[in-house]
Amino acid sequence: MSNDVRIPEDLYEGDEDSVITAWLASDGARVKQGALIAEIMTAKVQHEMIAPASGILKILKQQDEVVTKGTVIGQIS
Amino acid sequence: MENERKLTIARAMAEAMAQEMRLDPTVFVMGEDIAQLGGVFGNTRGLADEFGTDRVRDTPISETGFISAAVGAAMDGMRPVVELMFVDFFGVCFDAIYNLMAKNIYFSGGNVRVPMVLMTSTGGGYSDAGQHSQCLYGSFAHLPGMKVVSPSNAYDAKGLMTAAIRDNSPVIYMFHKGLQGMGWLGTEAAANVHVPEDAYEVEIGKAAITREGTDVTIVSIAMGVHHALKAAKVLEAEGISAEVVDLRSLVPLDRDTVRASVRKTGRLIVVDEDYHSYGVSGEIIATVCEAGDITLKAAPRRIAYPDVPIPYARGMEQFCLPNPEKVAAAAREVCRTTVSA
Numbered sequence: 442m443s444n445d446v447r448i449p450e451d452l453y454e455g456d457e458d459s460v461i462t463a464w465l466a467s468d469g470a471r472v473k474q475g476a477l478i479a480e481i482m483t484a485k486v487q488h489e490m491i492a493p494a495s496g497i498l499k500i501l502k503q504q505d506e507v508v509t510k511g512t513v514i515g516q517i518s
Numbered sequence: 519m520e521n522e523r524k525l526t527i528a529r530a531m532a533e534a535m536a537q538e539m540r541l542d543p544t545v546f547v548m549g550e551d552i553a554q555l556g557g558v559f560g561n562t563r564g565l566a567d568e569f570g571t572d573r574v575r576d577t578p579i580s581e582t583g584f585i586s587a588a589v590g591a592a593m594d595g596m597r598p599v600v601e602l603m604f605v606d607f608f609g610v611c612f613d614a615i616y617n618l619m620a621k622n623i624y625f626s627g628g629n630v631r632v633p634m635v636l637m638t639s640t641g642g643g644y645s646d647a648g649q650h651s652q653c654l655y656g657s658f659a660h661l662p663g664m665k666v667v668s669p670s671n672a673y674d675a676k677g678l679m680t681a682a683i684r685d686n687s688p689v690i691y692m693f694h695k696g697l698q699g700m701g702w703l704g705t706e707a708a709a710n711v712h713v714p715e716d717a718y719e720v721e722i723g724k725a726a727i728t729r730e731g732t733d734v735t736i737v738s739i740a741m742g743v744h745h746a747l748k749a750a751k752v753l754e755a756e757g758i759s760a761e762v763v764d765l766r767s768l769v770p771l772d773r774d775t776v777r778a779s780v781r782k783t784g785r786l787i788v789v790d791e792d793y794h795s796y797g798v799s800g801e802i803i804a805t806v807c808e809a810g811d812i813t814l815k816a817a818p819r820r821i822a823y824p825d826v827p828i829p830y831a832r833g834m835e836q837f838c839l840p841n842p843e844k845v846a847a848a849a850r851e852v853c854r855t856t857v858s859a
Contacts, residue, residue: 480526
């Protein structure tokens with residue numbers, strides 16, 4: 442079973458694009474539910490992406506890629 | 519690894535400060551925009567929420583005032599961590615730094631300590647022009663009385679900050695903006711590494727061999743280490759084995775590690791984002807030449823910033839900055855040439 446790591450609709454106000462400024466876990470690394478795994482920036486403000494489940498992380502969108510709310514940036518299985 | 523825990527340098531710095539503040543009530547932080555905003559480079563994020571604005575203080579734009587105040591507080595038993603937002607701003611407050619902070623231990627005959635950290639951002643690459651993009655490593659390392667450190671990754675960033683806060687002498691903690699993990703300042707993913715949660719120290723004055731090699735030694739600090747590592751990877755495919763030394767500290771300078779590496783490889787390249795002349799790069803080359811027992815197979819080289827004010831125009835700034843291509847080109851040259859006996 443795999444869980445999508447999706448940019449939440451309420452991560453930040455507005456609907457503008459954002460950028461993945463850092464992955465804080467590697468592709469293929471084991472992560473724990475609730476752990477901080479990425480930082481997303483919009484308008485020079487950083488927001489935290491939290492692991493929705495425990496398991497092995499697969500990164501689908503790389504650092505510096507432009508993303509929007511609802512984008513699936515990774516999977517945890 | 520049960521749970522990989524990478525941090526950006528910004529987070530690693532904040533974590534070290536938070537852990538020391540929990541342990542030691544004399545530790546406090548102040549500077550411009552460091553409390554409510556969490557620092558323009560993210561390195562004090564969350565501190566004001568946890569410790570309140572008595573211990574995490576926003577200051578006015580008055581560097582002479584608040585750095586001098588920190589010197590007094592340190593002499594009176596506190597352990598201030600003070601931020602000079604851009605190292606370029608040192609001009610307005612250098613008397614407080616090098617006549618007070620750096621000298622009061624000596625002037626008191628060792629009767630007072632000055633246990634303070636002055637953290638300051640360095641580096642360019644994101645078109646912020648000549649008053650917000652300098653490194654000035656040599657300017658600070660030149661003057662006695664202050665330790666000077668600069669991390670290239672989050673593990674060292676946390677350990678050096680912890681060591682700096684616990685040190686009884688003043689420490690200049692220089693963090694490169696391009697390594698902070700703050701998107702708009704440029705981003706170096708390799709700076710984000712696994713960081714243990716528990717507090718630990720990285721010894722101030724100890725360099726690290728970041729990559730082992732046999733043909734050429736590339737010595738650098740902060741962002742330059744990443745240029746060196748990228749160059750080393752390219753060179754490896756061409757059959758040149760590069761060793762990368764991350765100085766981590768400029769004062770004290772780990773001359774032994776530099777010399778031992780060059781003794782092995784016989785070739786030296788220094789990568790320094792500070793200005794070319796009268797700086798760290800020249801000091802490293804002198805360190806090797808003065809050893810007396812090192813035979814260089816080629817003349818030493820330095821990839822440093824040209825002696826010009828940093829341009830704003832992107833193309834011009836990028837032309838001036840050190841980069842992996844320049845390092846690799848220099849390595850190819852020194853590995854081809856031989857100094858005649």
